[in-house]
Structure formats: C-alpha cells, structure tokens
Amino acid sequence: MKYHLISLGCQMNLSDAERVNTVLGQMGFSQTDDENQASILGVIACSVRQKAIDKVYARIAKWNKMKNRKTLITFVSGCILPSDNERFLKLFDLVFPMSDLPQFPEMISQYGIVTPAGLNHQNIDRETLKQSEIKTGPKQSIVQLQTIHVNKPESFKLNPGKNIEHFWDVEPTHTSDFDAFIPIQNGCDKFCTFCAVPYTRGREVSRSSIEIMNELKILIENGYKSITLLGQNVNSYGLDKKGEEITFPDLLRQIGEYGNLAGNEFWVYFTSPHPRDMTDEVIEVISQYKCLAKQIHLPVQSGDDHVLLRMNRKHSMEKYRQIIHTIRRLIPEATIFTDIIVGFTGETAEQFENTRKAMEEFEFNMAYIAQYSVRPGAASSRWEDDVLKETKKNRYHILTEELTKHSIKFNNRLIENTVRVLVRGLDRKDGYLSALTEGKIVVRFKSEDKNLIGNFVDLTIKSATPLSIEGILI
Amino acid sequence: MNKDNLHELLSVTNLTDSAYILRMSRRGLKFKTGQHILLGKAGSIHNREYSIYSGENEDFIEVLVKEVEDGLVSKQLKKSKPGEQMQIEGPLGFFIIESDLVQTSKFLFIATGSGIAPFHSFIKSYPTMDYKVIHGIRYENESYGKQDFEKSRYIACTSGEKKGDFHGRVTDYIKQNPVSTDTHCFLCGNFDMIHEVFDLLELKSIPPDQIHAEVYF
Numbered sequence: 001m002k003y004h005l006i007s008l009g010c011q012m013n014l015s016d017a018e019r020v021n022t023v024l025g026q027m028g029f030s031q032t033d034d035e036n037q038a039s040i041l042g043v044i045a046c047s048v049r050q051k052a053i054d055k056v057y058a059r060i061a062k063w064n065k066m067k068n069r070k071t072l073i074t075f076v077s078g079c080i081l082p083s084d085n086e087r088f089l090k091l092f093d094l095v096f097p098m099s100d101l102p103q104f105p106e107m108i109s110q111y112g113i114v115t116p117a118g119l120n121h122q123n124i125d126r127e128t129l130k131q132s133e134i135k136t137g138p139k140q141s142i143v144q145l146q147t148i149h150v151n152k153p154e155s156f157k158l159n160p161g162k163n164i165e166h167f168w169d170v171e172p173t174h175t176s177d178f179d180a181f182i183p184i185q186n187g188c189d190k191f192c193t194f195c196a197v198p199y200t201r202g203r204e205v206s207r208s209s210i211e212i213m214n215e216l217k218i219l220i221e222n223g224y225k226s227i228t229l230l231g232q233n234v235n236s237y238g239l240d241k242k243g244e245e246i247t248f249p250d251l252l253r254q255i256g257e258y259g260n261l262a263g264n265e266f267w268v269y270f271t272s273p274h275p276r277d278m279t280d281e282v283i284e285v286i287s288q289y290k291c292l293a294k295q296i297h298l299p300v301q302s303g304d305d306h307v308l309l310r311m312n313r314k315h316s317m318e319k320y321r322q323i324i325h326t327i328r329r330l331i332p333e334a335t336i337f338t339d340i341i342v343g344f345t346g347e348t349a350e351q352f353e354n355t356r357k358a359m360e361e362f363e364f365n366m367a368y369i370a371q372y373s374v375r376p377g378a379a380s381s382r383w384e385d386d387v388l389k390e391t392k393k394n395r396y397h398i399l400t401e402e403l404t405k406h407s408i409k410f411n412n413r414l415i416e417n418t419v420r421v422l423v424r425g426l427d428r429k430d431g432y433l434s435a436l437t438e439g440k441i442v443v444r445f446k447s448e449d450k451n452l453i454g455n456f457v458d459l460t461i462k463s464a465t466p467l468s469i470e471g472i473l474i
Numbered sequence: 475m476n477k478d479n480l481h482e483l484l485s486v487t488n489l490t491d492s493a494y495i496l497r498m499s500r501r502g503l504k505f506k507t508g509q510h511i512l513l514g515k516a517g518s519i520h521n522r523e524y525s526i527y528s529g530e531n532e533d534f535i536e537v538l539v540k541e542v543e544d545g546l547v548s549k550q551l552k553k554s555k556p557g558e559q560m561q562i563e564g565p566l567g568f569f570i571i572e573s574d575l576v577q578t579s580k581f582l583f584i585a586t587g588s589g590i591a592p593f594h595s596f597i598k599s600y601p602t603m604d605y606k607v608i609h610g611i612r613y614e615n616e617s618y619g620k621q622d623f624e625k626s627r628y629i630a631c632t633s634g635e636k637k638g639d640f641h642g643r644v645t646d647y648i649k650q651n652p653v654s655t656d657t658h659c660f661l662c663g664n665f666d667m668i669h670e671v672f673d674l675l676e677l678k679s680i681p682p683d684q685i686h687a688e689v690y691f
Contacts (some may be wrong), residue, residue: 082519189566190524193691275570305682306669312689314568316682379691419558 003029003037008055009046011271013078015181015230016098017044020077023104025173035063039071040108044078044098047196050376058420060091073111077101079200079214081377096287099164106206112239156338164205178422178454184251185231189240190274192301193312194341196377197232204233204240209251217254220264225422225456226267226436235282236271249281256289265456267293267422267438273341275300278323294331295439298323299339304351304356307344312379317358324362334409335365335439342399343372343392345383352395358403363406365439366467369399404466411441413466418474419443419459424454435459443466480516480559484534486552489618492541493588494552495527497534498560505530505565507599508592508660508688512566513537515550516559522547525591525662526565527619529598535562540616556657569662569688576600579658584644584671586610586663587691593662594619610644610667613637645670646667653678661687 003024007017022044023038032038041063046052055077062236064072075094088095094107164186174180187202188195212229214447219227229238229251246254255268269292274280275298286292299321302308305317329336359367369393373383421435428446430432433452435443445459459471481489481498488494496513505511507530508571514521522545528536541548543631571581583593583605590609597605606627611617612634620628631647640647648671653659659675661668668687675685 087521191566193689203566306672308666309668309672309687311690312691318682382691 001029001034001040002038003040003042004032004035005042005044006059007044007078008052009044009048009079011181011228012183012186012230012232013044013046013171015183016078016167018174018181019101019170020044020104020168021173022099022171027105027108036066039076040073041066042075042077045076045080045084047079047200047377048083048375049373051373053376056084056088056093058093062087064091067309073108075104075107079197081196081200083377086288099167101167101170140374153314158365163444164202165207168207168211176221176454179228179424180219180224180226181228181230182215182219183207184214184239184270185234189236190231190233190276190314191312191379193310193379194301194344194372194375196375199377199396201232204238206237206245209238209246209254212251213254213258216268217258217262220258220262220266223264223453223454225264225266226269227266228271230271231474232272233274233277234270235277235279239277244368248277249279249285250373252282252285252292256285256292259289261289262291266291269293269295269297269440271297272299273297275313275320275323281325282322283330284333293438293440295337296327296333296334297337297339300362301339301341302344302347302351302356303355304347306356307347307351307355310380311341311344317354320358321361325327327346333439334360335441337366337368337436337440338362338364339368339370339371340399341372343387343397345372345380345386347372347387352398355395355397359399359402363410364403365407365410365441367399367403368401369396371396408464408466411466411469414461415464417461419461419469419471420456422456423454425453426450437469444468445471445473445474477669481535481561481562483554483556484552485556489538490615491616493538493616494541495536495538495556496551496560497528497536498562500533500535503535503562503565503608505535506570507559507595508570509567510569510592511535511537512563513551513607514547514561515554516561518547518550520547520550521561521563522571523566525569525595526597527588527591527594531599538588538591538594567688569660569686571596571658571660572645572652573599576603579604580656581605582653582655582657582659583607583611584610584648584659584661584663584667586644586667587616588618589663589688589689590618591662592688594622596660597623599633606648608644610663611638643667648674653680654663655679655681657684659685661685663690665689665691 005017007013035041043056045056076088076092076093077096077098185206187204188197190203191198196374235248237251238245245284257468301311301313374385419437421437421443423433423435425434429448431446431448432445458474460474461469461471463470481501484497485497505526510525512521513524519608524537527538539548539551541552561568573686585593593607607623608629610631612639614632615631629640631640631642631644632638633643661671666690672685
C-alpha cells in the first residue's frame with residue numbers, strides 16, 4: 001500500500017518530510033508520486049505565504065472528492081496557524097503538530113482503517129524508528145502509549161514546538177546519499193513582524209548536542225559530503241537551555257574537531273542564522289576548521305534601520321555591518337548570501353534606496369529577494385500592504401541587477417583558479433555535470449561520468465556569469 | 475495541556491474601560507525585566523504577546539492589557555475571573571537593561587499607551603535607578619501606573635486634552651527638551667512614535683547603540 005506526501009515551503013519542511021517517510025515506511029507503506037495510487041495522502045504545510053496555504057485547501061478539496069470512490073486517510077502537519085488548524089480539523093482526517101509524529105502509527109490505527117499499519121501496528125518495533133546507534137538516554141514517550149485525540153482541537157498545542165525532542169528521535173529517510181539536513185533547533189522567539197513561524201512552530205527548542213553529533217558522525221561514516229544544520233534561528237542554538245547545553249559556536253567547534261580527526265572530507269553548512277545572535281565567536285570558529293564551509297547565509301531583510309524596526313528584526317544596520325566586517329576580516333574567501341524583502345509595508349523610496357546601498361556595500365554573492373506579500377498570522381498582516389505591486393516589482397529588479405554586478409566580479413576572480421567542488425548531478429546542458437563550490441557557487445563542467453556525482457573533484461575555472469561559473473576537470 | 479505553564483489568575487484590575495491589569499501566580503517563572511510573555515486562557519489555542527508589568531522580585535506576575543477593538547484574546551482575557559487558569563509561554567524578548575548599567579547610567583523611558591508596561595517593570599525591579607519616563611497618552615486617565623513612578627520623574631504627555639504634565643505628543647516634548655548624550659533611551663509603543671523619536675534622538679546626537687526599541691503591534 002502506498003502513500004503520497006507533499007512538502008511545501010522551506011528546507012525545514014523537507015527535513016521533516018524525511019522523518020515522516022521513515023514512520024510511514026516502518027508502517028509498511030511505500031511512497032508514490034501518483035496520488036491516485038495512494039491510500040494515505042498527506043501535506044507538510046507552510047504558512048509563510050497565503051499561496052502555500054491555498055494549495056493545502058485546494059489539495060484537500062480534491063482528496064475529499066476522491067474519498068467517494070476509495071478509502072483514504074488524509075493528514076496535515078507542519079507549519080499551521082491556529083486559525084487554519086481549526087479549519088483543517090474539519091477537512092483532514094488527522095491534524096497533528098510534527099512533535100507528535102512518533103504517535104502517528106497509533107493515530108492511524110485508531111482511525112480504524114485496515115492497512116498494513118492497522119493490521120500490524122502492534123508489531124511495529126517503535127524502537128526501530130529511533131536511530132539505533134544513538135545513545136541519548138531513555139525517552140519515555142517513545143515507548144509509552146499515549147491517549148491520542150484524533151481530529152480534536154486538543155491535538156493542536158498552544159506551543160506546537162513542545163516535545164519536538166521525540167520527533168527528533170525518528171531516524172530520517174534521506175533522499176540523497178551525499179547531502180543531508182540535520183535539524184538542530186526548532187521554533188522561533190524573535191517575532192519578526194513579517195513572519196508567522198513563532199505561531200506555527202512555537203518557541204525555540206534546541207536538540208541535544210550529543211544526538212546532533214551522533215547523527216553527523218553516522219552520516220559522515222556513510223560517506224555524506226555536505227551536511228546542513230537546520231534551525232529557524234540556527235545560531236540561537238542552546239540558548240533556550242540556559243546553560244545546560246552547549247552554545248552554537250561550541251557545537252561548531254565540536255564538529256570542527258571531529259572533522260579534523262575524521263578520515264572523510266566533508267563540508268558543514270548552517271541555515272538560517274539571525275544577525276542578533278551572530279557573534280564574533282561563531283565567525284572565528286568557522287575560520288578555524290576546514291570542514292566548516294566558508295559560506296554564510298545571513299538574512300538582512302532590509303538595509304534601512306526604520307524598516308528593520310518595523311520588521312522587529314532586533315538588529316540595526318550597524319550591527320549587521322560589524323558582522324560583515326568580521327567575516328571579511330577573518331574569512332576573506334567566504335561567500336555571503338542574504339535574504340531581502342522589498343516593498344515591506346510603509347517602505348519609502350528613500351528606505352528602499354538604503355537597501356540598494358547595502359547591497360552595494362556588502363557585495364553579496366547571492367540574495368534571495370522577495371517582494372513583500374501579506375503573510376497570514378504574522379503581525380504585519382494587520383497593516384495595510386501599501387506599496388504598489390508595480391513598485392515592488394521595480395525594486396526587485398533594481399536589487400537583482402545590483403546583485404549581479406557584484407556576483408559577476410567575485411565569479412570573474414575565480415577564472416583560472418583551481419576550485420574544489422561537490423558534484424551534485426547532471427547539468428541541464430547535455431554532456432555536463434553540475435556542482436557546487438564550498439561557497440555554494442553553481443559550477444558546471446564537461447563530463448558524462450555519473451560516478452562523479454556525490455564526490456569532490458577539482459576544476460579549473462574557465463568562464464563566469466553572474467550566478468554561475470564553468471570549469472574543466474583537472 | 476502542559477500544566478507546567480499554567481498560572482492561576484489572582485486578580486483583574488480595571489484601569490479604564492479598556493485597560494486592565496491581570497495578576498497571576500508566579501510559580502517560579504524567572505524573567506528579566508523588560509521581557510514579554512505569550513498569554514492565553516488555559517485550553518485556548520489563541521495567545522498574544524504582553525510585556526511583563528510587574529517587577530523581577532515580586533511573587534506574582536502582572537501584565538497590562540489594552541483591549542483591542544477587533545481583538546480576540548484581549549477580550550477573552552478581560553472576561554476572566556480570579557481562580558481561572560491562564561497559560562503562559564516564555565519569557566521572551568531582548569528589551570532588557572544590562573545589569574552593569576542599572577546603577578551607573580541615566581535612562582530615558584519613552585512610551586505610548588500600554589507601552590509603559592516594561593518601564594513599570596524596570597522601576598519595580600530597580601527602584602534606585604536614575605530614570606525619567608515620558609508617557610504619551612490621549613487622556614490623563616490613561617496614566618497607567620503613574621503612582622508607582624517617582625512624581626518628579628514621570629511626565630504625562632496628553633494629546634487629547636489639556637491635562638497632565640505636558641500638552642502635546644511625546645515627540646513635541648522631546649523636541650523642546652534636552653537629552654544628554656550619555657543617556658540610554660528605551661522606546662516602547664506604536665512604531666510611528668518609535669520611528670519619529672528614533673530620528674529625534676539621533677539628531678540630539680544619542681548614539682544608536684544607546685537607543686533600544688520595543689515595537690507594539
């Protein structure tokens with residue numbers, strides 16, 4: 001029997017999906033891309049934009065129609081606002097926060113559907129959901145049967161991030177054999193006004209550093225080359241434990257020490273950090289260890305202090321500037337990526353110009369530029385979206401142009417240099433492979449040797465465009 | 475429901491028709507003055523952020539709530555009765571005073587409306603600190619907690635009537651009065667006020683790292 005799972009939104013949801021796949025796989029289901037073949041249909045929802053939520057409503061309307069001709073179970077989890085949660089309870093069979101994933105087999109069985117899960121759930125060794133090699137002490141809730149409130153409001157918690165530790169016990173089913181995510185932190189305490197994550201994922205909760213290190217070691221021993229530490233505020237790691245857990249720079253240091261001793265070559269990334277918690281110590285540690293990738297994604301969102309205030313970002317441009325200076329001083333080879341929102345409520349032409357100047361000043365290698373749209377549940381959704389669509393579009397193009405001016409300069413400097421890259425797959429151009437540098441610059445090179453995929457190779461760079469480079473295999 | 479986060483409502487004190495103070499059992503909740511909590515009725519899926527109004531050393535926790543016309547939670551909370559359970563998440567936030575500054579620095583607190591709450595918590599926690607508070611309100615009866623501030627340190631700026639200590643907006647008061655450049659300025663309230671005051675303080679040569687803001691939405 002089969003299941004069909006849709007993951008909407010960010011890398012965190014993709015990472016969560018890897019753990020949902022494990023649970024469904026252990027229940028005897030196999031994944032299908034064809035929803036018509038599936039008995040279980042699920043969505044990992046994203047509340048960042050209304051469009052993503054609209055997709056969930058569209059999908060469940062279709063799935064509920066399909067129920068006229070076959071027996072199905074539908075479920076939704078992920079980032080869900082309380083208001084949507086109430087509506088979803090009437091539309092989906094199962095609605096649960098991701099922290100309740102370990103209880104999913106019981107939920108299915110209580111639903112009374114005859115499925116591999118329904119027949120065999122008693123025989124599922126729940127311990128096999130855990131990472132067998134990881135020894136982190138007993139987690140009672142994993143083995144303890146709990147009363148599950150299926151399809152009742154109580155199943156949604158005021159703080160949906162509570163008990164996320166049990167979710168992290170589930171071993172992920174990775175979709176790549178060289179590139180993996182490791183969630184290290186969940187939730188957000190920052191309350192940026194454009195974002196609903198604090199309301200959908202709850203408060204910041206850090207995962208045990210012992211578990212993280214164990215998961216990392218298993219991945220590296222199994223040949224993984226690229227690891228991304230994930231968290232909504234990844235560099236706030238440990239702060240919620242009030243001294244009972246190591247801090248983010250200490251975690252990076254542990255990883256760096258392990259990297260020095262491990263025989264395998266690998267790169268470790270992290271996303272997304274918040275400027276407020278981006279200390280000099282974090283940057284110093286990255287500069288000291290080879291395995292810590294020299295690529296930093298540091299969202300600025302706006303280059304204007306007034307807009308930053310309205311966004312409730314809790315950092316000033318001066319603070320951001322100091323961080324960039326420290327990165328340039330300690331890691332001159334680092335690439336810097338950012339996120340920017342243009343046309344945020346009330347953004348004037350002058351304030352936007354400050355953002356453009358910031359782009360000019362910081363010379364980002366990549367910027368994920370979004371035109372502001374109202375995000376339901378976020379504080380800013382109460383304000384008038386008063387920047388014209390056309391203005392947003394125009395500002396988006398201005399910043400894109402600014403970005404390419406700087407990225408091409410950086411990329412041109414790589415020409416005739418030897419660059420180490422991780423080969424990721426076939427390129428769109430026939431006869432070429434696609435790869436990423438340590439700094440996540442996209443590279444292509446002529447080769448049809450698929451055995452190179454998932455391995456490091458050295459290239460001599462021969463040409464550059466604003467957002468990619470081309471090289472030849474050495 | 476997580477019982478660790480439940481706090482008994484001890485009292486509801488109405489300050490005006492639309493503003494009230496909720497006092498709840500502390501139950502060992504540790505916070506730094508200036509932080510906020512997420513508060514909702516026990517069992518409800520709805521909550522909102524409220525700055526803590528009481529001091530760090532008091533054996534209860536208080537918040538000052540301004541009822542929002544189309545609001546859901548502020549209306550629910552107002553109907554609550556002593557003895558009911560409230561659910562608290564937190565504390566959260568970074569609108570705090572570094573402890574080494576408390577006894578050695580001068581502070582200027584600028585608030586609009588219920589934005590006075592964190593400053594009330596500041597002076598309850600550190601009664602000997604050197605501060606001045608400028609409170610922007612429409613009417614004098616909105617001088618929430620005035621009695622707890624030293625009379626000579628509290629300036630009510632009323633924009634809707636000629637009462638209080640100064641008739642006009644907080645921005646008018648700041649324009650007309652000096653601010654020494656070694657002052658640490660804390661701003662709390664609606665973002666229009668915060669933006670304007672931020673600019674005014676910069677014009678008065680207050681370094682940006684001495685300006686701290688908490689925007690109310």
